[in-house]
Amino acid sequence: MTxxxxxxxxxxxxxGCGYHRVLELISDKWTALVIYALENGSVRYGELLxxxxxxxxxxxxHTVRKLERDGLVHRHITPIVPPTVExxxxxxxxxxxxxxxxxxQWIRVHDSQVMAARVNFDQTYNKDNDxxxxxxxx
Amino acid sequence: MTxxxxxxxxxxxxxGCGYHRVLELISDKWTALVIYALENGSVRYGELLxxxxxxxxxxxxHTVRKLERDGLVHRHITPIVPPTVExxxxxxxxxxxxxxxxxxQWIRVHDSQVMAARVNFDQTYNKDNDxxxxxxxx
DNA sequence: CGGTATCCTAAGCGATACTG
DNA sequence: CAGTATCGCTTAGGATACCG
Numbered sequence: 001m002t003x004x005x006x007x008x009x010x011x012x013x014x015x016g017c018g019y020h021r022v023l024e025l026i027s028d029k030w031t032a033l034v035i036y037a038l039e040n041g042s043v044r045y046g047e048l049l050x051x052x053x054x055x056x057x058x059x060x061x062h063t064v065r066k067l068e069r070d071g072l073v074h075r076h077i078t079p080i081v082p083p084t085v086e087x088x089x090x091x092x093x094x095x096x097x098x099x100x101x102x103x104x105q106w107i108r109v110h111d112s113q114v115m116a117a118r119v120n121f122d123q124t125y126n127k128d129n130d131x132x133x134x135x136x137x138x
Numbered sequence: 139m140t141x142x143x144x145x146x147x148x149x150x151x152x153x154g155c156g157y158h159r160v161l162e163l164i165s166d167k168w169t170a171l172v173i174y175a176l177e178n179g180s181v182r183y184g185e186l187l188x189x190x191x192x193x194x195x196x197x198x199x200h201t202v203r204k205l206e207r208d209g210l211v212h213r214h215i216t217p218i219v220p221p222t223v224e225x226x227x228x229x230x231x232x233x234x235x236x237x238x239x240x241x242x243q244w245i246r247v248h249d250s251q252v253m254a255a256r257v258n259f260d261q262t263y264n265k266d267n268d269x270x271x272x273x274x275x276x
Numbered sequence: 277c278g279g280t281a282t283c284c285t286a287a288g289c290g291a292t293a294c295t296g
Numbered sequence: 297c298a299g300t301a302t303c304g305c306t307t308a309g310g311a312t313a314c315c316g
């Protein structure tokens with residue numbers, strides 16, 4: 001019955017698409033920033049909190065926990081009082097730096113083109129005003 | 139006053155981190171899937187809808203519009219009735235494929251390590267039960 | 277110091293119905 | 297065929313306070 005004119009079922013699924021699966025690891029609001037902060041070696045919790053602008057304790061903890069669960073980040077506790085907690089990339093996490101850097105390189109090269117495309121798009125399909133603030137969500 | 143013991147301001151910002159800025163382009167739920175669907179050439183709206191499992195018209199439209207606004211996807215309308223709309227990657231969009239493919243390659247190689255890390259994490263910090271369903275959000 | 281707990285809002289997303 | 301419009305849910309995320 002499915003011989004000649006087979007109904008084609010969807011070929012692309014969330015769980016089957018490699019693009020989507022990596023992005024799940026690194027695409028919430030703060031994950032990329034934390035990885036960036038750990039690129040040059042281990043950093044303490046409080047330091048991360050100060051280095052990453054705008055992050056709250058809640059979100060920092062949430063983000064490093066998720067990274068730890070996925071095996072990308074290691075958490076090292078020195079059990080003194082008060083406690084010292086160092087975070088660092090695991091070898092697995094470091095192996096992800098290379099593909100991530102090529103992404104970053106892409107935006108460095110093409111950022112202006114993206115910006116230009118946005119301005120052009122917003123002008124073409126004019127957002128029903130003539131003196132809008134073009135900066136999106138800054 | 140900020141000579142010797144300068145208070146160090148945050149070094150890492152959402153708008154300053156290249157990692158974060160690229161991810162903004164490609165990291166919502168369906169964007170990666172749409173790019174994947176367009177990797178081999180232009181595809182019609184209805185085809186995308188059928189090829190990508192679970193996507194709704196609303197989200198497909200939303201996703202391709204965002205991609206178009208960012209200059210990654212081109213929208214070509216053939217004004218007949220009923221209309222035909224083809225979507226394809228722009229040169230800018232195609233240039234993004236290379237770094238994205240290296241990300242995808244990474245997950246292909248390291249997926250099992252991530253999965254193993256998760257199982258290990260969940261067992262170590264046991265989620266207060268002994269027969270949990272380990273599959274997260276499938 | 278390095279976190280949790282709680283509450284609350286805003287955004288993302290899905291379902292359904294309607295349209296040129 | 298290729299979309300909008302509307303509604304409502306569910307989650308991500310922010311603010312604040314408390315804890316070992």
